[in-house]
Amino acid sequence: MAEDKVFMDTNVFTGIVNDIRNAADSLVLSEEPLSKTSALETFAAGREIIETLEEVYKNSDVYRYEASQALPKGLLTLRDSMINVDRVASESINAEGGIGGNKR
Secondary structure (H helix, E strand, O other): OOOOOOOOOOHHHHHHHHHHHHHOOOOOOOOOOHOOOOOHHHHHHHHHOOOHHHHHHHHHHHHHHEEEEEEHHHHHHHHHHHHHHHHHHHHOEEEOOOOOOOOO
């Protein structure tokens, strides 16, 4: 049966997010292949290949930004929110009366 619980080691989570950020940040394609496409310009399919390559390079820049900046920021915000919810929930429980101090 599925449980509605989340267990997270924040240090491991943060390490994974940082690994994602670092891996994506280091993904830089060399521009060299684009500088050697003159032979492809002589026929229609070659020109389409060049356009596709240019699109791949443009998309790799977008991917690198999203995976190294936007995604980690969102994941770390999620982590911080979960920590805050856990803190508030734990502060609302007391030993004498349970949640919010209500005695039965």
